[in-house]
Amino acid sequence: MNMVDCEGVSLASSCTKLPHSRSAEISKTPPPGAGPKGGGKMLAIRVHMLDDNITLFQVQAKAVGRVLFEQVCKQLHLLEADYFGLEYQDHSGIRYWLDLEKQLSRQVGLSLVEPLLHFCVKFYTPDPAQLEEEFTRYLFCLQIKRDLAQGHIQCNDNTAALMASYIVQAECGDYSADDYPDHTYLSSYKFVQHQDRELEKKIMDNHKKHIGQSPAEADLNLLETARRCELYGMKMHPAKDHEGVPLNLAVAHMGISVFQSYAKIYTFSWAKVRKISFKRKRFLIKLHPDGYGYYKDVVEFFFESRNECKNLWKKCVENHGFFRCNVVKRVPRQRTRVLSRGSSFRYSGKTQKQMVEFVRENYVKRQNFQRSQSFRQSSSVHSSVATNVGGSISARPLIPFGDNSIVSVSCGSMVHVGAEEGSQSRTFQPTTTTNQMTAPRHTLQDQHTIIADSGSASLNDSSMNARNTNYNHVLPQPPKLNGTILSSNSELYDDLKPHSETDGNENHKPEILEKETKKKKTTLDRAYFIGKELLMTERTYKRDLELINLWAREAFSSLLEEPNYMSQLLKLIDPIDDFHSALLKDMEYHFSSQENRSSYDTRLSDLFCNIVKQLHLYVDYIDSVKGVLHTLASNLSQGTFDVVYATFEKNKVCYLPLTLFILKPLQRLLHYSSLLDRVVDHFVSMNADCQDLDEAKSDLMTLNKKVSQVLADSENYVQLIELSRDLVCFEGKLIDDDRTFIRQGCLTKFSQKKGYQQRMFFLLSDMLIYCNLVGQKFKVHGQLPLRSLNLEEREDNPSPNSFTMYSEKRAITVCGSSQEEKNKWIKDISSAVEITKRDDAPSKTFFSLKCSNSADDVSEKDKNSNDATPQRSNTTVHVCWHRNTSVCLTDHISAAQNQLSGYLLRKFKNSNGWQKLWVVFTNFCLFFYKTYQDEAPLASLPLLGYSVTVPSPDDGITKEFVFKLQFKNHVYFFRAESQYTFDRWMEVIASATVHSQRNKSVNQELENNNITSP
The missing domain is CATH 2.30.29.30 (Pleckstrin-homology domain (PH domain)/Phosphotyrosine-binding domain (PTB))
Incomplete structure (x- = not known):
């Protein structure tokens, strides 16, 4: 996507690595580059920190903004600095980010008389786990606390109370009835603008549930909860549409969002945006053509002033550069221009990817830092304000719906943090870590590693550098709980274990009551875990839809103007993706807000009824998916399309061949049916009324009868498409509507000269093809027409698992890896031969081999030197x-x-x-x-x-x-x-x-x- 200014100058993103401020003592002398050699006017600049302290900095007026920003970061010993920025406000209330490449005296709207700037979070990460340092997460929490208090984060009272309770837990420690007999201990601090007694009681109730959470854990839980709020990181910019309707625009990691008041009405994803520009007071968003869910390809908004318009444009440039680009080239600004050709503003910092890599390369153990003390210090022995940085923790917020009973300590050792007997509570003492940039012990294998020769598996304990997160799994001494060492073998899921049996000396009645309670708990848990499976699989399905609707849309954007496979697919997938975005959001909210598992029954029923009501969105997809696959098969023969297609599949997000993602909507309908069957069975076992579910089940079954057949046909066609891409050294049409894929697998072929040699066999409805692996492709060595094929099991065969195939004048002896494999091949080949011989249709034209070499020889010159693609190596044919x-x-x-x-x-x-x-x-x-x-x-x-x-x-x-x-x-x-x-x-x-x-x-x-x- 291009970012352009009012004159149309392209701002395509990319950047060289910039020097970064590392942890260091505060320099008492002006930093190099603070101003011109001759000196200049000094400014006393006040910076309002996130903990509400104000710090004074002395900087020359002609120094660029980066000088001040680096001084602030050095004082904070901040390593992950590019997430933050310095913000100031002009006389009319417009808030700007300090331009790091522009002189302080030339900043738009910045007063040079007692200037005041605010140190704030600039880029709100969608995944707080990507923040490597605990101190960075702490600063993010201070920003969330400020946003909540100022009303920038609008949410319901339950969510607000939960976030406030994490703030209290981090700053105040564990709840103690002796210290806090009622909610008034919260009254001296304003968490939200509408705070009242009822909300404070909710905060206190949630605070009681956090006993044992360290400040670092509470911080991460706060961030995990906040990031799920719709207004997380959203800073409103008032504007109007072409009809004069007042709106608010906000920019974030996913794109540009449009609000009416605080209600989101649309989001222009970066993948959908082709170009953004501004011209005076007009802000223009140019979209990719066709099928992008919006009725115009150019969207226009109007601001009160040019400065407001350009301010949002600059924020869009920076957010797009930080979140969407791997690298952003630093282009020097033009200093002297006779005629202006528009703004020379570019994003000049590190991208998020560069930030993660930089921190891993330069990470050092941080000293303890002191947290702010907004509340009076808790007398609980479990709390500690001073935080030892470097411990690794995992989020376990009360919401969303997830695994609340476990937390990771030191990235490998897991301990239970559920309810304790009596009033005893647990707390974690964060462990210290040293520089972990070298490969640790227990880690996953390198990015997307696949099977090696002789079938070695891919998931090993060798080192792997995780892509987005410092994925260390050093196993330290087990953590102490209240002074006692807890074994790393402690039970993780005590709350999910069956109740212990009653002693034999107890009377019969308590035993019956316990069994009834256990049965009831198991039944209620079943509804809970069915709902959890629905939510977990919906998350994966939504990501698969986005791979097509967002990632593929952007990759194929240059080809979408012409009718092709991708343009057809996007028009079909877009309404489905929109529905499931809303559905997943609804699931996340409602399941997370349930207070007890017994209430999931009603919620499950409502969800499935809602899903079935939207089945009409799938009708067009079911009817058109075969046509989409046919178009794909024809497009793959076109050079330009094939290159873009192959390049996209090399992207790590495309973890399967792209054709398999086309089948995901059909597969999801069958999964819904399976889950709905389980829900109905559960309701029947509970003697509950499930009339609505029975009707939904009937509607879904009616549709799935068609889905099953379409899926079978489409699966066959997909296998032929993938087979045509895997085979080389033949000429002929492999993809045919009348051809059926039957079996693929490995057999050894016997040769008098070389003995048994490994070969790959593909059984189709009219022929048997055998090949050898050359590079990542399979070179066709021969083909046997089924119409003339005969099988024979001879006693003098070289191996007990071997059999011989005769076709016209040729005989081939092959051997399976086991008797079972042999039987499978014989059964499938025999059935296919019998069907072929009964078929009166004329024989199809068979392939002609490009190579004249012997079928048993592999010429070095034929080896494919293409770069290895993990996704292709992980397909079933290679496995x-x-x-x-x-x-x-x-x-x-x-x-x-x-x-x-x-x-x-x-x-x-x-x-x-x-x-x-x-x-x-x-x-x-x-x-x-x-x-x-x-x-x-x-x-x-x-x-x-x-x-x-x-x-x-x-x-x-x-x-x-x-x-x-x-x-x-x-x-x-x-x-x-x-x-x-x-x-x-x-x-x-x-x-x-x-x-x-x-x-x-x-x-x-x-x-x-x-x-x-x-």
């Missing part, structure tokens, strides 16, 4: 090659109906620590993220060939809800949070272990452990 296995079309369709996402704990190999990860299971593969908000996976683990079981006694696993994944000598343990969640992960992962013997072992393990399918 089958490395794991020496096979999959069929039925397996792909089954995998489409067995997808799941959520948080799991992964056990470290060499310790008792557990690592919390956001895990997405799709396309036979586990993808690992730090949180659900991450754009790209940290690593992946293809599951074809793996077995899934429960741990044996020899594994030494004492935790509940743990399942074991194993392939040869590769073993992984993952831990779920509840029985329901454990059952669901076992169910969906078992669908990917395609070998029947392994599936039988899974079922046997489930039966032996009394685990029932949910």
